Amino acid sequence: MTLLTPILIVPAVAGLLCLVLRSRRAMELANVFAFGITLALSLRLLAAVLAPPYAVTESSEFFRADALSAWMVLLISVVSLGSSLYAGRYFRRDLAAGAVTAGRVKEFFVLTPIFTAGMFLVVLANNLGVMWFALEATALSSVLLVALYNRKTSLEAAWKYVILGSLGLALALFGTVFTYAAAVDRQSATLPSFNWSHLMLVAGQLDPRMIKLAFVFVLVGYGTKAGLAPMHTWLPDAHSEAPSPTSAMLSGVSLKVTLYALLRFHILTTACLGTPFSRTLLLVFGLGSMFLAAPFILVQTNLKRLLAYSSLEHVGLICVGIGLNSPITIFGALLHMGYHALTKPVLFFAAGNIHQTCHTLQMRLIGLGVAKVLPLTAVCMGLAAASATGLPPFGLFFSELTVLSGGFAAGHILVSTLVLAALLASFCGILYQLTRILPGTPKIARNANAAALDSVPAMGLMLGALVVFSVWLPTPLLEVMERARDIIGGVQ
């Protein structure tokens, strides 16, 4: 039974359906339902990928899912489901407070499934050009989502995002064209295939200089969209100005989906060149991101920007894990992707609650004592923050430990020490920032927003999944991640 096409079609149809639906409740249900279906399909995809030939292809190799794609599909569906569960209550409160109009809420429910469908297309496409096209589609839909509130700051964030994102994507298109040219460079009469799987087969015959140039362009291009420093300047703005469900999706999966595209090129480049060229670059950019994020976390005044810089750091860590290129560190990076995708949305949901209750995101204006005003939110936020800073027993502790131990074991002492330092810095930073708002007695009288309880299912679900999967990884999941690790590491 076809598996890949429904994964793409269901969210797209849901989005288009929301164009014609009138009731907000119906739109919420359509979104949740669609993402529920995709979650089920993604679980089936995981099972399908574990059986030989270890990859699912459809439409004559146009769509292709191997273990890495299946992992990403799972992450995307989980985060989208969580976001859509949260979004209903969130916008209900916003509508009541008058922060958005009904038209904008409809825009949200139309664009979000389309955004998700775009992300699915990125990870399922075999053709490098289609991958680019899908990334551009996700960029454009998320730009409109970022600009949803139509405030001055939202528009500014959206403008920076769209300009930098488009520039990055133009560069990446250059790189894609060069990759294609490297495959064309033989006197053949037929058009070479643009499919990644085919290119991997002929990797040894591609022009190495062109592939090198292509990778540099792709790294800077997709790296801009993935938020690698120093091209990350749009990230804090966009992730903080967007509505919280969108921020959760942007931080939680969108960055990783772009990283996925970059990884496909990295795998191709390494297969072609056989030198540490691409992973060294990844390592450098990853480390740069981690170190750039740390000081901004320490001096941050805006809650969501704090979370955005934390995402920057985590993405940096994933790049470092892949750049170190030992099986342990790559596995750690994949684990990290998963746990971060579960943690960050919870943080953003909690931040959204706080924003709607306190009507500000500036931490000194939020003041102390959020725990007394919004107890459940504070608990969720505290737990998720503990996870995000890498405390046991949460999964991120294990993934960071894996990456570090792999790094030390493989002999990259300097890099691992630097990573450790950056992680410690961000740990201190986030801890410090959250103690400024969570504990204590509230100085400003605030009515606890009773509706805040409504968001507990969404947060609880993801937090629960985080806790469960931190201590128990089912064997199929482990197998899929091991296969994905082999794909990235170039072991076939």
Added chain:
Amino acid sequence: MNAFAILLQTLLLLALAPFISGCIKNWKAKLQTRRGPPVWQPYLDLAKFLRKDMVISEHASWIFRAMPYILFISTLLAGLMVPMVSASAPLSLFGGALAFVGLLALGRFFLALAGLDPASAFGGMGSSREMTIAAVAEPALMLAIFTVAIAAGSTNLSQMLLAAQGPTWKLLNPAHVLAFAALFIVLLAETGRLPVDNPATHLELTMIHEAMILEYSGRYLALIEWSASLKQLILMALLVNIFFPVGIAYNLSAPSLGLSLLWFTAKLLAAAAAVVVVETTNAKLRLFRIPDLLSAAFILATLALLSTFLFE
């Protein structure tokens, strides 16, 4: 260094220069739906100036008296180096194109000095403006000529012409086109045409060339006006012959020379028409914007030079 050839080219230069100026003036007027002066008016003007008395400021020094001759002779010498009717120019001084630019620069130098000499405010102002423009125009001129020189392998202008033989579409290569564009802008600047300088104005704020020669009268003025038209003719000839060497005579037989003369005149008139169109459709640039235009010409010339290496 055939003396006969030198004499012929000199006569050609002297005779043709005012004609081109007259054509430009007349066509500009026609394009502005005026009748305009007749095409041979500059000849009559020259004759008039030669007859008249001169009034010379008491502050003027020997430079004032010497400049018209220096300007005239240096321009004429530069003109003799440019191949006009035959592919080999009568005069070939050391350095070819370098000497050409140097001679023109010599003339301009003395012109500027003579503007300062009678101690009138207008003169000094004109001189400083002229030098500003020259500072940016000359590098562009040199780069454009060097582009063609590199392709030809020599700075000798006749050599450049000989090297440009071949199928016509070969002239469409980017280096040539860009150098032509750069040289055209420089032509407008060097001959004091709109949009760089208005040749018909006598308003203090807008004149450059006119300001320097404001104090001149009589036969000095005749020589200076003639030199200006000569410079215009020479630069146009350079432009059309180096970049479109169509119809030029490679041997010295009388029929081919005659045909070449016709082709040459036709090309000159075409260039004059282009200048007229540009002059009529553009407003004069403000003074501080002129370096912008000329640096654009400089960049075009640089690109042209780069193209010879990179577009192999």
Added chain:
Amino acid sequence: MNPLQSELASQWITLLAAGMLVIQLLMVVQRMLLTNIRLFALQSLMLTAIAAIVAYFHNAAHVYWVAGLTLLGKVFFLPWLLNRQVRRIQIHQEIEPLFNSTASMLLCGGLTLLGYIVARPFTSLERLGNNTLGTAITLLLTGFFLMFNRRKAITQVLALLTVENGVMLAAVALSTYGMPLVVELGIFFDLMVAVMVLGLLVYRIRETFASMDVDKLSQLKG
């Protein structure tokens, strides 16, 4: 193909590519927004011509499609759309850019050189118009410069579009038959939607900020 025809086609492609470059430089110093849009349309027209020559020379039918799409989209539709935007917003002129005219010109000259140096190792490959890769990279670099140098939002959109032109030029120059039609179509429609989204944003910015000056978009810091 006889060598003479190949050389003639190559000459024309090189000339058109140089034309695209010169137009790009003109856009860097031109201030009137409507003129800039026209210059972009002219540049796209040259790109169409290059694609058509490549298509004719290689008898590749789908490159004709590419040329046709470029003609319809980038020469007619997008300039029309942008023109409409400019007239709606009523801002016709750029303000003083970061670098003045002369400095911009010189910088772009330097960027051209850089572009050609980067493309040098690839110009030895045997294909039609093999030196247009340098032009493509230069279009990319000068497009970036244009985006950075100017302050009106519409000019930034135009800069983005010229970068896309550079990418297309690279695609036509590098691959003998162009990219697969599916990919080309996808990229083309993406571009259209991107410009529409950008236009929408520009309009909303104008409404909210009462200005198109992206310098005013500087509240978010840190």
